Amino acid sequence: MERNPLPRLDNNPHIRESLLPFCRLRDGEIWEDPEGKHRVGCLDAANPDNVSLLLHNFSAHLAINDPPYNLIAFEERSLIEYIGWCERWVRNTLAHLAQDASCYIWLGADQNNQFQPLPDFMIMMRNFQELKPRSFITLRNQRGYGTQQNWMAIRQELLYYTRGHPPFYVQYTEIPKILRGYYKEVNGALTENLQRSKALTIRPGNVWVDIQQIFYRLGENVSGCYAQKPLRAIGRIISASSDQDNVVLDFFAHAGTTLLACERLRRQCFTMDIDPVYCEITIRRLELFRRHGLLGWQNGDPFAGCIEDIRASSKESDLLTPNRQVSLFE
Numbered sequence: 376m377e378r379n380p381l382p383r384l385d386n387n388p389h390i391r392e393s394l395l396p397f398c399r400l401r402d403g404e405i406w407e408d409p410e411g412k413h414r415v416g417c418l419d420a421a422n423p424d425n426v427s428l429l430l431h432n433f434s435a436h437l438a439i440n441d442p443p444y445n446l447i448a449f450e451e452r453s454l455i456e457y458i459g460w461c462e463r464w465v466r467n468t469l470a471h472l473a474q475d476a477s478c479y480i481w482l483g484a485d486q487n488n489q490f491q492p493l494p495d496f497m498i499m500m501r502n503f504q505e506l507k508p509r510s511f512i513t514l515r516n517q518r519g520y521g522t523q524q525n526w527m528a529i530r531q532e533l534l535y536y537t538r539g540h541p542p543f544y545v546q547y548t549e550i551p552k553i554l555r556g557y558y559k560e561v562n563g564a565l566t567e568n569l570q571r572s573k574a575l576t577i578r579p580g581n582v583w584v585d586i587q588q589i590f591y592r593l594g595e596n597v598s599g600c601y602a603q604k605p606l607r608a609i610g611r612i613i614s615a616s617s618d619q620d621n622v623v624l625d626f627f628a629h630a631g632t633t634l635l636a637c638e639r640l641r642r643q644c645f646t647m648d649i650d651p652v653y654c655e656i657t658i659r660r661l662e663l664f665r666r667h668g669l670l671g672w673q674n675g676d677p678f679a680g681c682i683e684d685i686r687a688s689s690k691e692s693d694l695l696t697p698n699r700q701v702s703l704f705e
């Protein structure tokens with residue numbers, strides 16, 4: 376395993392700064408996929424003009440938004456301010472959702488601070504009557520905190536809303552059906568659960584216990600990123616709630632997980648991040664997959680060798696103005 380990880384970029388502002396010259400996008404710019412499929416913008420999710428620039432006249436069939444949670448390890452602001460900010464990007468999401476669409480939102484609850492922001496966010500969502508709440512999913516992490524004095528905190532929350540009547544395709548885990556016990560009469564005979572079932576494995580339901588949390592030994596790990604979601608979790612959402620060639624939007628790209636999952640599942644992804652470094656990582660992760668079939672850098676550095684690579688393939692004047700980049704202000 377290559378051992379050349381980037382440290383967490385949120386804790387290392389000087390390293391983040393030193394990567395900026397190697398980032399293709401600046402504030403307000405959009406990368407257009409040379410294969411004509413996806414877009415990545417260095418944009419602000421709370422700004423309606425920024426969002427319109429990314430989406431143009433496209434409507435998304437699925438939105439998967441994973442904002443900073445306003446707790447541990449993430450930038451914290453006052454709860455009122457945070458919820459007001461969420462209301463703005465949810466409004467921007469809704470403005471670009473198709474009439475029949477699904478909307479998933481990842482969030483956390485701080486057990487040391489009134490479980491904020493989850494309940495406040497859920498109540499705020501009642502302002503959007505068009506979005507119907509459908510499920511409240513919990514993803515179980517393997518690592519957590521509070522093992523001796525409290526129940527270990529190992530959960531992340533995923534809210535599922537729909538507008539209109541989007542598709543929903545049942546998904547299965549790889550966990551075998553092992554429990555008996557639910558009897559029902561079929562054609563006069565009493566049958567047990569296992570006899571009736573069509574699948575050999577269980578459905579994930581709304582508690583997902585079968586997805587490995589990201590850590591440095593996994594191939595899909597993207598070092599430097601502090602909040603990367605597993606591809607399997609995002610893939611499950613996409614497979615359940617969209618069809619091939621549908622447009623999927625994700626306002627908080629970070630490690631580019633939604634973009635990569637869309638590429639693999641043949642959806643079109645429009646994504647953004649306010650930080651040019653995460654935009655660059657998102658684009659590089661797609662390029663890495665297309666060139667080498669890899670899902671991430673495991674314990675390696677997404678920017679490794681970039682100085683040499685960039686110098687070898689570009690004129691100096693090209694470095695900060697790559698092809699196919701569109702400026703917000705043009």
Ligand SMILES: C[S@@+](CC[C@H](N)C(=O)[O-])C[C@H]1O[C@@H](n2cnc3c(N)ncnc32)[C@H](O)[C@@H]1O
Pocket residue numbers: 418419420421441442443444600602603604605626627628629630631632633647648649650653
């Ligand atoms: C929790 S991470 C998203 C993780 C992502 N789902 C993944 O799997 O890699 C949140 C991201 O939101 C970005 N962000 C924060 N405020 C933003 C804003 N106003 N507009 C767009 N992106 C923002 C941060 O830079 C960070 O990369």
